[in-house]
């Protein structure tokens with residue numbers, strides 16, 4: 386018999402950026418620690434159909450799942466906290482929902498009926514919400530945006546209806562809100578929360594639990610006041626204070642028995658909570674022994690969210706190596722061959738970031754030349770790996786005009802489209818997206834890191850290592866340490882005579898999970914620790 390899944394709806398109020406993704410992930414982790422199977426779905430009320438084409442400046446990194454969906458970066462948090470892989474079905478935007486309904490309408494599926502937000506759009510939302518029905522004990526559904534936004538209305542209506550359908554005790558509404566501290570009055574103010582809950586109630590949703598973001602602790606009186614005006618139990622008004630690290634949030638929630646309350650309200654058997662491993666991990670983040678200075682060379686450096694998964698992967702790898710990873714953001718456009726030393730000589734390692742377009746490419750290549758010739762650990766991801774190949778071709782293999790055909794078309798495209806891709810002009814859908822298998826060579830740094838010959842990693846790129854130059858580059862000393870199982874696609878390159886110089890065509894950062902980290906990030910930070918001189 387399929388199991389009955391329990392649903393937890395998470396909405397946000399008052400203002401955006403309160404950390405709904407982290408709150409959802411933390412609740413998910415707490416329930417997973419108790420032995421339940423959990424997944425999280427993110428429903429975004431915006432109209433974009435394809436989040437992959439959204440601007441990283443506005444929306445942060447595009448997170449890619451194994452099955453090749455380009456999604457919101459919150460899915461990255463879900464995977465990192467839950468250690469569960471997400472898929473295409475873990476996310477939907479209003480645009481996708483409308484697109485499907487309108488496409489069906491064009492095909493005549495509605496037989497000329499009037500197609501409306503209720504029931505057609507809301508039914509389509511509910512269908513997606515039920516994608517995991519019976520497959521997990523608990524399905525957390527995070528609704529993007531803020532309650533009261535025009536766009537979120539059909540989503541809230543779908544939450545209301547779904548709870549009605551599955552039965553009140555099989556679902557729970559959690560509302561994340563903000564309780565500002567007004568310095569001049571020396572007081573926490575509950576009014577915005579009251580208003581937000583009132584708005585939610587207008588849509589037929591009464592929250593069971595309030596998570597209150599606040600800068601100072603909520604005392605008993607404040608909680609009692611919120612409880613009274615918002616119609617929730619006092620113990621279910623839970624403060625969500627700013628934490629030193631996002632990974633501490635589950636522990637703060639646990640301290641207020643959030644998981645116990647959730648289990649009770651959903652009538653879930655209460656197995657014991659075990660956060661030992663997680664707390665050790667948090668402790669290592671907060672009190673590391675070593676310090677390493679890593680340069681992150683990229684072009685979106687003013688928008689740290691564009692590199693979200695890389696930043697998190699550093700935190701995981703730092704914790705495992707007992708090291709604080711201090712990042713220096715380096716705009717690749719600022720680097721020239723002449724000033725490379727000034728920017729890079731005091732670093733213990735550099736990571737050259739993924740990216741698209743020609744801006745900043747030459748700076749990346751100069752940076753790589755410097756660290757290659759000065760024995761500074763180097764980690765190149767996707768575009769970073771492609772730049773490493775170009776640099777090697779130009780400065781070691783005697784191909785001074787080497788380039789990628791993404792930036793310059795000439796006879797020396799060491800990075801190029803695959804022959805079968807060259808005729809495709811449409812940008813959407815031409816990328817290699819999602820998980821691909823890779824085979825690692827013996828006696829390589831890559832194999833030493835992964836400790837497994839067969840790996841699978843996620844991709845998001847158009848260009849590839851050009852095999853026409855393989856012999857020449859290998860002859861000059863470039864080691865191809867990982868390829869597709871048929872040997873045709875080059876996935877990992879490295880330099881044998883260097884402390885740690887590894888470039889990967891895929892995105893390892895997308896698979897770095899809290900506690901366990903990612904083998905390549907762990908190995909890179911280990912190499913940086915070996916070079917670093919400073920201890921804490």
Ligand code: GLN
Nearest residue numbers: 739740767768846847848
């Ligand atoms: N622009 C490069 C390509 O499309 C690299 C992409 C990336 O770094 N994700 O191949």
